[in-house]
Amino acid sequence: MLSKNEQKIYSRHLRLNEIGAEGQEKLKQAKVLVVGAGGLGCPVLQYLTAAGVGTIGIVDGDVVDVSNLQRQILYAFEDVGKAKAKCASNRLKSLNPFVKFKVYQEFLTNENALGLFKKYDIIVDGSDNFQTRYLCNDTAVITNKPLVFGSIFKFEGQVTVFNYNNGPTYRCLYPTPPSPGAVPSCSDIGVLGVLPGIVGSYQANETLKMILGIGEVLSGKLLTFNALTMNQMSFNFNKNEAINIQVLEDNYDVFCGLPQVDEEITLEVFNGKKMAYNLLDVRDHWERAQDSIGGKHIPLNELPARYTEIEINKPVVVYCKSGIRSKRAIEFLEAAIPNTSFINLKDGIG
Numbered sequence: 001m002l003s004k005n006e007q008k009i010y011s012r013h014l015r016l017n018e019i020g021a022e023g024q025e026k027l028k029q030a031k032v033l034v035v036g037a038g039g040l041g042c043p044v045l046q047y048l049t050a051a052g053v054g055t056i057g058i059v060d061g062d063v064v065d066v067s068n069l070q071r072q073i074l075y076a077f078e079d080v081g082k083a084k085a086k087c088a089s090n091r092l093k094s095l096n097p098f099v100k101f102k103v104y105q106e107f108l109t110n111e112n113a114l115g116l117f118k119k120y121d122i123i124v125d126g127s128d129n130f131q132t133r134y135l136c137n138d139t140a141v142i143t144n145k146p147l148v149f150g151s152i153f154k155f156e157g158q159v160t161v162f163n164y165n166n167g168p169t170y171r172c173l174y175p176t177p178p179s180p181g182a183v184p185s186c187s188d189i190g191v192l193g194v195l196p197g198i199v200g201s202y203q204a205n206e207t208l209k210m211i212l213g214i215g216e217v218l219s220g221k222l223l224t225f226n227a228l229t230m231n232q233m234s235f236n237f238n239k240n241e242a243i244n245i246q247v248l249e250d251n252y253d254v255f256c257g258l259p260q261v262d263e264e265i266t267l268e269v270f271n272g273k274k275m276a277y278n279l280l281d282v283r284d285h286w287e288r289a290q291d292s293i294g295g296k297h298i299p300l301n302e303l304p305a306r307y308t309e310i311e312i313n314k315p316v317v318v319y320c321k322s323g324i325r326s327k328r329a330i331e332f333l334e335a336a337i338p339n340t341s342f343i344n345l346k347d348g349i350g
Contacts, residue, residue, distance in 0.1 A: 002028070006098055010052050023212045024052060028098075030211045033057040033120035035108050035136055037084040039186070039196030040150045040203065041126030042074045047204035049092045053211070055100045056092075057120055060085040061107035065350055071193040108132055110248050113139040122207055124148040126200070128185060130177045131252035137162060137170035141245040146210060150203045153183070155192050155227045157199035161206050164219035168239040173222065175240070177256040180328060187321055195227050258324070259331035264346040267293075270317055277317045277343070280310060282329040287321065293349055300325050303332055312340045319345035 002010070002024060013019045013027075030053050034041050037060040048056055064072075064079040064087060072084075079087045089101040102119075106112065108127070117123055117139050125136045125147055133149070140147040140163045147162040149170065162169045202223065209215040222235045249255045270277065279295025281288060288297050298306045300320070310316060310333075318326040318333070323346055330342045 001025075003098075006052070009096065009098070013051070018214050019212060023214075026211055026213075027052045027208070028054040030122070031055040031057070031120045032122045032124060032207060032211075033059065033116060034124045034126055035059045035132065036126035036128065037072075037074070037088045038062070038068065038126060038128060039071045039152065039191070040128075040200040041124075042072045042088070043197045043200030044124050044126055044150075044204045044207070045088055045092060046074065046095070047201060048207060049096045049099050051204075051208055052096065053099065053207075055102065055120075057102040057104065057116065058085045058088055059104045059106065059108055059116065060088075061105060063350070067187075071191065071196050073197065108135060110135070110250075110252070113248070114143060117143040117145050120145065122146050122148065122210060124150075124203055124207055126150065126203070129256075130183075131256045131258065133170060134177065134255065135248065135252050138245050138248050141169055142248070148203045148206050148210075150199045152186065152191055152195050152199055154189060155195060157195055157202075157225045157227075159199055159202040159206065159218060159223045159225075160221060161210070161218045164210070164217050166239075167219040168237055169243065169245070171243050171245070172240040173237050175243070180257045180259065185324070188325070192227055198225060198227065259327040261327050261330050261342075261344040263341070263343040264323075265317060265343050266346050267349060270345060276314065278311045278314045280316050280318045280329070281320070282318060282325055283320050291349065293319070295319070300329050303329055304336075307333060307336050310337070312337060315341035315343055317343045317345055319348055321348045321350065323348040 010024050013024050014021055032048055032053050034044055037058050062084050064075045064082055064084055066080050068075060074088045074091045083105045085103045085105050089103045113135055123140050123145050127133055136147055146164040149160050149162055151158045206218055209217055220236055224233050281295050281297045282300040284299050318329050320326040326344050330344055333342050
């Protein structure tokens with residue numbers, strides 16, 4: 001039963017004939033896992049918490065960066081450098097003390113995905129990379145969980161629900177991942193700050209509809225939204241019965257075609273023996289102006305014309321913000337400058 005304080009908090013829900021006390025009890029008993037506490041995850045978490053979803057899991061191994069504050073609305077300047085999942089749960093507890101939060105300060109991986117998904121009723125994918133999206137999809141299919149999907153690109157967003165009542169999945173819509181670099185990330189190309197708030201709100205809406213058993217779920221329908229024109233369209237897609245997912249991929253980085261590097265080094269280890277390496281920064285000019293750990297600066301898109309400027313008398317540590325662009329740089333450099341040791345700075349400089 002709802003307490004008197006809960007009845008006050010959820011009074012606008014209780015007045016809706018489609019929800020009422022029975023629907024609010026459904027929300028209270030529901031368990032939702034949100035993968036990623038970034039641009040999409042923040043509005044999803046905020047609205048599910050306010051709505052009274054009883055148990056919410058937050059999976060994110062990242063820390064708050066000052067560049068997140070433009071769109072990730074659960075964080076403030078004093079949170080920079082702190083764990084996102086923990087900061088998000090602390091903020092949300094002040095919004096609704098009747099919600100239980102399960103905090104997982106880790107990234108979703110082959111090792112933890114199945115165990116985590118089995119504990120929840122609905123999964124919300126707030127990730128920003130293809131390897132995690134395919135991992136979420138495959139794990140949701142294996143564990144028979146509906147997956148609420150959202151994605152953003154510059155000024156455009158997409159929303160749908162996968163694996164709802166054995167409906168179409170992510171692989172039905174996107175059977176194979178795009179080639180590496182074909183779809184730049186937000187950190188590479190930018191994004192309108194309000195866009196993830198809009199798309200994340202749509203994701204929260206789909207989650208609440210499924211819990212409450214009301215409305216029409218976006219299963220087999222891809223909703224697209226353009227923030228510049230305000231155009232919104234819906235495209236139907238069907239389940240591909242030939243796709244049979246029974247086990248996870250061995251390595252989703254390999255499946256998505258991400259460059260595999262032979263050697264990586266953490267920033268901590270690098271700082272302990274800087275003199276043993278040359279350093280190459282492949283970030284954009286504006287990123288270099290904001291923050292740097294030094295070294296030769298050649299943006300990734302300028303490497304083909306300027307790679308001969310790199311000093312190769314010592315092993316070269318290549319870095320970017322997250323460790324992804326540096327992997328692509330190393331893939332090119334190993335072919336352009338054979339017999340030279342290139343080492344990726346794992347996870348970048350943040």
